[in-house]
Amino acid sequence: MPDCTPLPLGPDVVDMWTVYERPSDYPGEYVARRWVVTMGRYGPTTDVVRGDTLEQLQDKLNGLGRVWMPRMDGDEPQVLGVWL
Numbered sequence: 001m002p003d004c005t006p007l008p009l010g011p012d013v014v015d016m017w018t019v020y021e022r023p024s025d026y027p028g029e030y031v032a033r034r035w036v037v038t039m040g041r042y043g044p045t046t047d048v049v050r051g052d053t054l055e056q057l058q059d060k061l062n063g064l065g066r067v068w069m070p071r072m073d074g075d076e077p078q079v080l081g082v083w084l
Contacts, residue, residue: 013038017061017083030057
């Protein structure tokens with residue numbers, strides 16, 4: 001499992017974990033993928049955390065001092081939200 005702690009990415013870089021319910025590449029699992037956001041650019045990393053249940057996944061990501069943002073209108077149907 002990748003380290004879920006914030007990386008020292010620099011003052012203009014934010015990382016976040018997007019949580020998915022049963023994405024096509026991990027059917028039957030809950031998955032969080034780390035994304036990196038910079039000025040004018042964003043994209044996924046290769047870091048993935050998996051769990052059989054949403055609770056398992058949240059236990060791995062909870063307590064990092066992050067804020068849970070529920071999915072927004074227009075998000076893909078399998079997106080549950082983001083730890084920011």
